[in-house]
Amino acid sequence: MIKCLLVEDQTLVRLGLANLLNLDEDIFIDGHAEDGLQAITQLTQRSFDIVLLDMRMPNLDGLGVLEKMRESLNNTPVLIITTFEDCDVLVKAINLGARGYVLKNIELEELIDAIKRVIAGKRVLQSAVTDYLLQQQLTPQQCLTAKEQVVLQCMSLGMSNKVIANRLDNSEGTIRNHVSQVLAKLNVKDRTQAVIKAINQNLI
Amino acid sequence: MIKCLLVEDQTLVRLGLANLLNLDEDIFIDGHAEDGLQAITQLTQRSFDIVLLDMRMPNLDGLGVLEKMRESLNNTPVLIITTFEDCDVLVKAINLGARGYVLKNIELEELIDAIKRVIAGKRVLQSAVTDYLLQQQLTPQQCLTAKEQVVLQCMSLGMSNKVIANRLDNSEGTIRNHVSQVLAKLNVKDRTQAVIKAINQNLI
DNA sequence: TAAGAACAGTGACATATGTCATAGCCCAAG
DNA sequence: CTTGGGCTATGACATATGTCACTGTTCTTA
Known part of the structure; x- marks a missing residue:
């Protein structure tokens, strides 16, 4: 029996997923958490065989949970289950020790298989994730660095340089430099054109 | 027994939600669709008591489904279940005939209640939605004039004020004024946000 | 006819944006 | 160990952007 902690902020999704997974005879959703903070609390009080972790959450997001776990030397294996298909977040999650990363459009059997594979070490x-990674690698012309991608994402959300600087804890000048780099690499003249290009090419 | 068509692109979410809802003795998920096109196909072949509709989907999104349904005079009641908290999308959905609009973080009992209320006409x-709506209504966004729409189109093509001024044979100051009006009406702070909104809302 | 709108324009003003040069730090590849 | 790339940062600079107030003209409509 695999004891799972399921961390997901949307109630419906969490309960539904728990029901589905509990149908498997080897899997038991042993704990629920609605955000990162609750997840950390659960992890300090109890032990689980695996953590099923969403990335976008209030209070403390998936990356934050991974960081906290690393800090507290908690090495419970973590499988990321998310909608967010961002290369940078994926890389960060893996670097922070996540053992798996799947998207929510995965089939149920595949997810169960993924859980068992993670448990097996x-x-x-x-495959959708690795495809995405490969695709990113194969377009070296626009070859944005990790930071530049994050900045572009922020731009695509309509943030000003000042806001981005606050969000990423950098000086505004630094962000300006990154923006300048992004514009050069995308071969456009201003942030609006960059955002249009990013949206059209799904670079975000 | 309420026969439901569940339209949701993420497999896990769809199956989980179906399981949860089927627990209710009055509700039966009678059809699944992974995107808008599949939903339309199902709706032309069978009849349902209600459609549970996600907004963000590949191929044909929630608004598209509502449009198609209206065109084919299909008046099956529709309950929108989405993550997307955008006021404009909400308003459009309601105008296109959606009978309910709830967010995915709703509690299960509330959702079941919502389904039954929609069925009851x-x-x-x-409440989270109405709160947001009220807040937005206090700053009523007016319609863009013909000229403003043209200017917004140009903005969405990445043109600067100077370029737009040349293109439309106006002074740059005039264009600046129009841009300023557009920003106010769209309730955004700069041209980048305006373009993002225009693209997302198909205002162009 | 009077009122109200869309449209065009100007000038002044405050910020935001983007470029460039320069420089330091860190880390990985050679 | 050296080199290069990525990240951070600063200061200076030119230009773009957005706001405001105010002035017109031309319509339509109450």
């Missing part, structure tokens, strides 16, 4: 990257 | 707006 394997690393799991859904 | 009532309009359902989750």
Whole structure:
């Protein structure tokens, strides 16, 4: 029996997923958490075989949970289950020790398989994820660095340089430099054109 | 027994939600669709008591489904279940005939209640949604004039004020004024946000 | 006819944006 | 160990952007 902690902020999704997974005879959703803070609390009080972790959450997001776990030397294996298909977040999550990363559009059997593979000590990257990674690698012309991608994402959300600087804890000048780099690499003249290009090409 | 068509692109979410809802003795998920096109196909082949509709989907999104349904005079009641908290999308959905609009972080009992209320002919707006709506209504966004629409189109093509001025044979100051009006009406702070909104809302 | 709108324009003003040069730090590859 | 790339930062600079107030003209409509 695999004891799972399921961390997901949307109630419906969490309960639904728990029901589905509990149908498998080897899997038991042993704990629920609605955000990162609750997850940390659960992890300090109890032990689980695996953590099923969403990335976008209030209070403390997935990356934050991974950081806290690393700090407290908690090495419970973590499988990321998310909608967010961002290369940078994926890389960060893996670097922070996540053992698997799958998207929510995965089939149920695949997810169950992924859980068992993680438990078996394997690393799991859904094919859609690896495809995305490969695709990113194969377009070296626009070859944005990790930071530049994050900045572009922020731009695509309509943030000003000042806001981005606050969000990423950098000086505004630094962000300006990154923006300048992004514009050069995307071969556009201003942030609006960059955002249009990013949206059209799904670079965000 | 309420026969439901569940339209949701993420497999896990769809199956989980279906399981949860099927627990209710009055509700039966009678059809699944992974995107808008599949939903339309299902709706032309069978009849349902209600459609549970996600907004963000590949191929044909929630608004598209509502449009198609209206075109084909299909008046099956629709309850929107989405993560997307955008006021404009909400308003558009309601105008296109959606009978309810709830967010995915709703509690299960509330959702079941919402379904039954829609079936009973009532309009359902989750309190979180109405709060947001009220807040937005206090700053009523007026319609863009013809000229403003043209200017917004140009902005969405990445043109600077100077370029737009040349293109439309106006002074740059005039264009600046129009841009300023557009920003105010769209309730955004700069041209980048305006373009993002225009693209997302198909205002161009 | 009077009122109200859309449209065009100007000038002044405050910020935001983007570029450039320069420089330090860190880390990985050679 | 050296080199280069990525990240951070600063200061200076030119230009773009957005706001405001105010002035017109031309319509439509109450």
